[in-house]
Amino acid sequence: xxxxxxxxxxxxxxxxxxxxxxxxxxxxxxxxxxxxxxxxxxxxxxxxxxxxxxxxxxxxxxxxxxxxxxxxxxxxxxxxxxxxxxxxxxxxxxxxxxxxxxxxxxxxxxxxxxxxxxxxxxxxxxxxxxxxxxx
Amino acid sequence: xxxxxxxxxxxxxxxxxxxxxxxxxxxxxxxxxxxxxxxxxxxxxxxxxxxxxxxxxxxxxxxxxxxxxxxxxxxxxxxxxxxxxxxxxxxxxxxxxxxxxxxxxxxxxxxxxxxxxxx
Numbered sequence: 001x002x003x004x005x006x007x008x009x010x011x012x013x014x015x016x017x018x019x020x021x022x023x024x025x026x027x028x029x030x031x032x033x034x035x036x037x038x039x040x041x042x043x044x045x046x047x048x049x050x051x052x053x054x055x056x057x058x059x060x061x062x063x064x065x066x067x068x069x070x071x072x073x074x075x076x077x078x079x080x081x082x083x084x085x086x087x088x089x090x091x092x093x094x095x096x097x098x099x100x101x102x103x104x105x106x107x108x109x110x111x112x113x114x115x116x117x118x119x120x121x122x123x124x125x126x127x128x129x130x131x132x133x134x135x
Numbered sequence: 136x137x138x139x140x141x142x143x144x145x146x147x148x149x150x151x152x153x154x155x156x157x158x159x160x161x162x163x164x165x166x167x168x169x170x171x172x173x174x175x176x177x178x179x180x181x182x183x184x185x186x187x188x189x190x191x192x193x194x195x196x197x198x199x200x201x202x203x204x205x206x207x208x209x210x211x212x213x214x215x216x217x218x219x220x221x222x223x224x225x226x227x228x229x230x231x232x233x234x235x236x237x238x239x240x241x242x243x244x245x246x247x248x249x250x251x252x253x254x
Contacts, residue, residue: 006231007228007231010224010227010228011224013224014220014221014223014224017220017223017224018218018220018221021220120224120227124227124231127231128231128234131231131234131235131238134235134238134239134242135238135242
């Protein structure tokens with residue numbers, strides 16, 4: 001991608017906002033489903049994660065969510081004999097979600113979102129400074 | 136209207152198009168959660184570029200801002216494809232363009248005033 005368009009930095013910052021917005025969407029789904037032992041298919045809820053990809057091959061461009069993948073790590077088993085989803089030994093498979101990790105990811109996503117807003121604002125300021133020359 | 140290459144006429148057309156686009160963006164944001172709503176955009180620059188001839192003149196009365204639905208953005212679960220972040224981005228770009236046109240216009244007027252005040 002060549003650097004020739006005045007508005008490219010704006011589009012790039014917006015793509016970052018868009019991607020992180022979706023990322024936060026996924027994190028909130030993980031947090032909300034942290035205790036779901038049955039996802040309707042006889043399995044606990046599986047953690048989802050976003051995979052980011054740059055929109056241009058040579059790297060100078062925005063970001064997009066390439067795909068949404070499920071975390072295939074093992075489900076932790078906890079002893080809950082009375083639970084309807086418990087196995088013969090009384091153990092229930094819980095979703096493979098660690099709330100502290102989700103909260104950490106949420107903080108990162110929020111900070112990246114803020115950083116993109118900062119870039120957008122600063123770029124806007126820069127253009128305004130350039131326009132001052134016309135006064 | 137005949138063909139013109141007067142900068143004030145071009146700026147006038149540009150400012151009109153930006154005002155129209157600003158309204159369109161506001162409409163998109165208002166319909167952020169309206170089911171089956173597809174976002175609108177304004178086509179102006181492309182039409183202006185087509186209207187400008189070799190000498191740099193254009194008949195601006197022929198260039199009308201066109202409302203269209205790009206239908207390129209991702210559709211959400213309720214059939215709506217408005218994305219708040221992209222609309223904000225569009226608005227930022229629009230504001231910058233608007234500011235630029237206004238500045239150029241006032242600069243042009245100031246030049247005229249200066250020419251009139253020559254004693």
